[in-house]
Amino acid sequence: MNPLEDFQTQLKRRAFLGQSGRLLGGTALATLLGKDTAALGATGSSTGLPGYPHHPPTAKRVIYLFMAGGPSHIDLFDYKPAMRDLHGTELPDSIRNGQRITGMTSGQKEFPCVAPMFEFERVGERGTWMNTEVLPHTATVADKITLIRTMNTEAINHDPAITFINTGTQQFGRPSMGSWLSYGLGSLSDNLPAYVTMISVGARPGQALYSRLWGSGFLPSKHQGVQFRSGNDPVLYLNDPKGIDRDLRRTMLDGLATLNAERHATVRDPEIQSRIAQYEMAYRMQASVPDLMEVNGEPDYVFENYGPQSKTKGSFAANCVLARRMAERGVRFIQLFHRGWDQHGNLPADLRKNCESVDQPAAALLKDLEERGMLDDTIVIFGGEFGRTIYSQGKLTKENHGRDHHGRCFSTWVAGGGFKAGFDYGETDDYAYNIVKDPVHINDLNATVLHALGIDHERFSVKYQGLDARLTGVDGAHVVKDLLV
Numbered sequence: 001m002n003p004l005e006d007f008q009t010q011l012k013r014r015a016f017l018g019q020s021g022r023l024l025g026g027t028a029l030a031t032l033l034g035k036d037t038a039a040l041g042a043t044g045s046s047t048g049l050p051g052y053p054h055h056p057p058t059a060k061r062v063i064y065l066f067m068a069g070g071p072s073h074i075d076l077f078d079y080k081p082a083m084r085d086l087h088g089t090e091l092p093d094s095i096r097n098g099q100r101i102t103g104m105t106s107g108q109k110e111f112p113c114v115a116p117m118f119e120f121e122r123v124g125e126r127g128t129w130m131n132t133e134v135l136p137h138t139a140t141v142a143d144k145i146t147l148i149r150t151m152n153t154e155a156i157n158h159d160p161a162i163t164f165i166n167t168g169t170q171q172f173g174r175p176s177m178g179s180w181l182s183y184g185l186g187s188l189s190d191n192l193p194a195y196v197t198m199i200s201v202g203a204r205p206g207q208a209l210y211s212r213l214w215g216s217g218f219l220p221s222k223h224q225g226v227q228f229r230s231g232n233d234p235v236l237y238l239n240d241p242k243g244i245d246r247d248l249r250r251t252m253l254d255g256l257a258t259l260n261a262e263r264h265a266t267v268r269d270p271e272i273q274s275r276i277a278q279y280e281m282a283y284r285m286q287a288s289v290p291d292l293m294e295v296n297g298e299p300d301y302v303f304e305n306y307g308p309q310s311k312t313k314g315s316f317a318a319n320c321v322l323a324r325r326m327a328e329r330g331v332r333f334i335q336l337f338h339r340g341w342d343q344h345g346n347l348p349a350d351l352r353k354n355c356e357s358v359d360q361p362a363a364a365l366l367k368d369l370e371e372r373g374m375l376d377d378t379i380v381i382f383g384g385e386f387g388r389t390i391y392s393q394g395k396l397t398k399e400n401h402g403r404d405h406h407g408r409c410f411s412t413w414v415a416g417g418g419f420k421a422g423f424d425y426g427e428t429d430d431y432a433y434n435i436v437k438d439p440v441h442i443n444d445l446n447a448t449v450l451h452a453l454g455i456d457h458e459r460f461s462v463k464y465q466g467l468d469a470r471l472t473g474v475d476g477a478h479v480v481k482d483l484l485v
Helices: 003-013 015-019 021-032 082-086 136-140 158-167 177-185 246-267 270-293 300-306 316-328 347-371 442-452
Strands: 061-068 120-123 128-131 145-152 195-201 333-339 378-383 387-393 402-406 410-415 423-425 435-437 462-464 467-469
Touching (some): 120 136, 177 333, 246 270, 316 333, 347 378, 387 410
Parallel strands (some): 061 378, 195 333
Antiparallel strands (some): 120 128
């Protein structure tokens, strides 16, 4: 039979569905959004899973400032005066202790230690060490942040490491953190996605970033992150083609909702419901995204606070301004990837350039959120997938040296949303190479963030391939309560 005739026959067999197709489409959408049909189209937010959150949350949303490539904790946050005396000495075997190393240093015969080439000072009321030469603005918010110096991961190369910290496993195809939150807690906005990502580039492009890093994995596809771009079309394929006006688009979507609802009644495929929800979200975003991206209405002092690049589309500073606007409008999880922190060579110059891009905007974001009364319920995270080694790659000179990947310990700071302010956690050895006290695995940090959002990470799972899959893995991740107020 002709496929069209076959489809028409099926429609006739389900005439009662055809007559109520529009209602079914609306009902399916209302179910997706966690609302009664009568409330469809009203302002508000869609709920997540029944029974969530598990306990009263201290945070509603997350802004994750991800420095892709592995920023050097040694040169930024984990300084010890003894490093000056270690400069030029060989890293002892007792410290390296048979560490698994990357292919980039597997043939290296000597491992000379390199002290930071920057000025450090004690900042904040607690007097924590920080590189004030390249992070002068971050130093001014030291009393707002928790600085974790003992983050650690098993991954030693970029792609598995970024995949691990974003999804809880080094394997591809698992949901990202933002997707888990969209799935569990739902959206705070009817007109914008629950999960948005943006990408900027530092001194060098660095490692590629793949869309699976903000993918939904085995969760319904409506929970995947939406990438906002810096060009004239922030979201690809969102604009209507020529000849399609708003009313015609609405009519087309109603027709699609009818067909999709009828198909779902037959096959019960949940991805059909996701398709309906995504079409509807795209329709609403056609009105909400232009307003979101129109930053010219921001007062001049905002751009002054975020720095000279804040009006340059696609810059980290401009993305920080947009992140605050998204947070105001109800985006649950906002992730800003900043590429270019993989400094195997030319570290002093490239690290300085990257910090010039992110230092002022990141500090301004904290101050901006606090002034608007939003920092108390917004978690801001600043960090990468791992740190760097104290030993040098390349020539041991002030201008040219680099550092290899280092997952045994690295630094991340967190602010707001129930995390302690003005607090240091964890201790590494004099080489900033091994953890001496209070390790925090990347899954421990994710478990702690989930806890602040009201989620018990051990109860937050989905059956997948016979296992209870979780964002925090199955290796005994725990909430680090010492980090929380």
